[in-house]
Amino acid sequence: MIETTQKSRIVEIDPITRVEGHGKVTIHLNNDNQVDEARLHIVEFRGFERFIQGRLLWEVPVIVQRLCGICPVSHHLAAAKALDQIVGATQLTPTAEKMRRLMHYGQVMQSSVLHFFHLASPDLLFGIDAPPEKRNIFEIIREYPELARQGVLMRKFGQDIIHHTAGKKIHGTGAIPGGINKNLTISERDALLSDIKQMFDWAQQAVTLASEYSQKHRQQLNTFANFKSNHLSLVREDGALDLYHGHLRATNAGGQVIFDRVDYQQFNDYLMEEVKSWSYMKFPFIKSLGHLDGWYRVGPLSRLNNAAFIDTPMANQALKDYRDFNQGQMNHMTLGYHWARMIEVLHCVEKIQELLLDADLQGSDLCVKGERQQEGIGVIEAPRGTLFHHYQVNQHDQVTYCNLVVSTTHNNSAMNRAITDVARRYISGNDKITEAMLNHVEVALRAYDPCLSCATHALGQMPLSIELYDQQGQQLDRMCRPTHAALKDA
Amino acid sequence: MTAESKLLVIGYGNPGRQDDGLGPGCAALLADFIKQEKPCWPIDIDINYQLTVEHALAVSKANAVIFIDAARQLSSAYQYSQLTSSEGNVWSYHIVTPGQCLWLAEILYGKRPEAYLLAIQGVQFDNFEERLSDTALCNLNKAFQFLLIQLDRLLY
Numbered sequence: 001m002i003e004t005t006q007k008s009r010i011v012e013i014d015p016i017t018r019v020e021g022h023g024k025v026t027i028h029l030n031n032d033n034q035v036d037e038a039r040l041h042i043v044e045f046r047g048f049e050r051f052i053q054g055r056l057l058w059e060v061p062v063i064v065q066r067l068c069g070i071c072p073v074s075h076h077l078a079a080a081k082a083l084d085q086i087v088g089a090t091q092l093t094p095t096a097e098k099m100r101r102l103m104h105y106g107q108v109m110q111s112s113v114l115h116f117f118h119l120a121s122p123d124l125l126f127g128i129d130a131p132p133e134k135r136n137i138f139e140i141i142r143e144y145p146e147l148a149r150q151g152v153l154m155r156k157f158g159q160d161i162i163h164h165t166a167g168k169k170i171h172g173t174g175a176i177p178g179g180i181n182k183n184l185t186i187s188e189r190d191a192l193l194s195d196i197k198q199m200f201d202w203a204q205q206a207v208t209l210a211s212e213y214s215q216k217h218r219q220q221l222n223t224f225a226n227f228k229s230n231h232l233s234l235v236r237e238d239g240a241l242d243l244y245h246g247h248l249r250a251t252n253a254g255g256q257v258i259f260d261r262v263d264y265q266q267f268n269d270y271l272m273e274e275v276k277s278w279s280y281m282k283f284p285f286i287k288s289l290g291h292l293d294g295w296y297r298v299g300p301l302s303r304l305n306n307a308a309f310i311d312t313p314m315a316n317q318a319l320k321d322y323r324d325f326n327q328g329q330m331n332h333m334t335l336g337y338h339w340a341r342m343i344e345v346l347h348c349v350e351k352i353q354e355l356l357l358d359a360d361l362q363g364s365d366l367c368v369k370g371e372r373q374q375e376g377i378g379v380i381e382a383p384r385g386t387l388f389h390h391y392q393v394n395q396h397d398q399v400t401y402c403n404l405v406v407s408t409t410h411n412n413s414a415m416n417r418a419i420t421d422v423a424r425r426y427i428s429g430n431d432k433i434t435e436a437m438l439n440h441v442e443v444a445l446r447a448y449d450p451c452l453s454c455a456t457h458a459l460g461q462m463p464l465s466i467e468l469y470d471q472q473g474q475q476l477d478r479m480c481r482p483t484h485a486a487l488k489d490a
Numbered sequence: 491m492t493a494e495s496k497l498l499v500i501g502y503g504n505p506g507r508q509d510d511g512l513g514p515g516c517a518a519l520l521a522d523f524i525k526q527e528k529p530c531w532p533i534d535i536d537i538n539y540q541l542t543v544e545h546a547l548a549v550s551k552a553n554a555v556i557f558i559d560a561a562r563q564l565s566s567a568y569q570y571s572q573l574t575s576s577e578g579n580v581w582s583y584h585i586v587t588p589g590q591c592l593w594l595a596e597i598l599y600g601k602r603p604e605a606y607l608l609a610i611q612g613v614q615f616d617n618f619e620e621r622l623s624d625t626a627l628c629n630l631n632k633a634f635q636f637l638l639i640q641l642d643r644l645l646y
Binding site for chain 1: 547
């Protein structure tokens with residue numbers, strides 16, 4: 001909470017809406033009342049990497065799920081992939097890899113669906129400028145109950161996949177170093193297949209909704225936090241979109257390759273993290289470009305920029321439409337994340353069906369081992385972007401080193417750029433901040449679907465506040481939002 | 491929720507964050523108890539990190555629901571209260587409150603079951619540690635005995 005001075009008026013969104021986790025935004029004005037910059041501060045640190053040290057490597061894929069209740073499966077799988085290296089499992093059995101993929105597609109689908117249907121939809125369906133009493137999830141449910149029900153059932157479908165592949169809903173144990181500990185039974189498969197057609201229909205409708213929104217609001221997409229950046233993601237060997245495995249590819253704003261075909265075991269040779277005094281969240285950048293030019297984005301927008309194609313027909317057609325919208329150029333639109341996210345959901349549904357019809361899921365060869373290593377790095381394309389887990393272990397199988405670079409951290413510079421861009425456009429020249437102005441800042445952040453709990457390796461939640469400062473560092477304004485509808489100045 | 495089930499118990503929280511694991515811990519105790527002592531009790535048990543929107547579907551199919559969660563500022567070891575559906579102040583996150591979960595069940599699926607919240611007092615939440623504090627363990631035992639009485643009342 002911010003202390004106010006006699007002169008100052010502070011603006012705060014309390015809590016920031018529809019974003020997960022802890023943080024604070026400050027907006028800094030110069031003497032001409034123009035926005036110099038906006039900063040996303042992460043104000044809490046809990047040190048999960050220290051907590052994991054000393055734990056036995058076999059425990060790690062389960063323990064890391066406690067990092068975050070929102071995306072535990074992504075951490076589960078990234079850790080398992082890292083530990084595959086340590087137990088020498090360079091090639092998983094087909095059953096193991098496909099079970100993990102099924103789990104992952106279920107996770108990406110349910111996470112992205114929640115963001116689109118329940119967190120972003122108020123802005124998309126009612127408009128960023130709509131009054132706050134209208135622009136909220138409750139009005140979505142009242143006016144679009146079918147959409148809300150679809151969101152719930154698609155979430156449930158994704159959770160059911162996780163349940164059947166991870167073994168249980170909480171602290172799933174499905175992925176283990178070297179493979180998995182269960183296959184998919186025929187009855188589990190049939191139960192999931194019984195819902196798949198409905199998932200196709202709804203996923204296609206969601207793509208259409210995102211596409212129509214983008215067509216209708218083309219000018220807004222072109223001007224709202226649309227800035228050039230580099231993009232990082234995994235891609236498959238042949239350049240296809242691959243959410244589970246592949247090599248690292250980084251491209252610049254024009255689409256030229258910065259690096260490609262990089263084995264992610266060598267990621268430390270290509271990426272670095274910068275520390276800034278005002279945030280616990282680090283600022284990764286591409287080493288060869290330096291910290292000023294080397295920052296990049298990850299997640300659905302970057303994945304669709306970097307992929308040559310998508311290996312499922314419906315999503316690939318949707319990708320073509322998506323690229324036509326931007327004349328085949330690299331898409332740098334912050335609001336483009338929503339459309340890209342829904343194309344990935346459609347891709348996930350297609351992959352889920354493909355996997356459910358694959359008899360390898362009923363295989364019994366679940367786990368392999370090889371020559372023991374002391375170090376392992378696992379990378380996965382989590383719903384929010386590229387997720388790195390890096391571990392070293394000693395001869396007693398205890399973890400001696402752990403470094404996690406999570407998706408939201410990769411997007412740190414981009415999110416700061418996005419909120420600065422929006423603050424300059426909508427707040428510069430105003431000595432008073434309105435809720436509508438602040439919502440624009442929130443919308444810019446929200447598009448990245450940041451998980452600030454993950455990014456700080458913290459748990460729980462805390463409001464994100466927004467404050468306005470002048471050049472001397474005086475707080476000028478503060479806003480509280482005691483309910484989703486009302487605003488008051490402090 | 492199976493067709494013949496009457497009651498849904500949802501224990502939620504993060505066992506990796508000390509006493510935040512009281513909800514899952516209590517629900518796990520109940521699962522063991524039913525398995526060993528009362529296999530005929532028609533109760534579905536759900537253990538999860540958080541309440542999320544899809545819980546509304548399961549809630550809508552139950553005749554009665556008990557949510558179990560850890561609490562920070564109770565004046566007693568536990569507190570049991572009947573819930574009403576509520577939009578709440580803000581639905582800002584990927585998670586929902588028990589009241590919002592009931593509200594969603596009602597508005598999306600047309601059913602709002604009788605619902606209760608069993609809040610159990612915890613005292614340590616701030617570290618990554620998979621262990622309940624001694625105080626929380628003591629409170630858990632008291633709350634669990636109370637829960638058994640309430641379940642018996644709701645079922646019969």
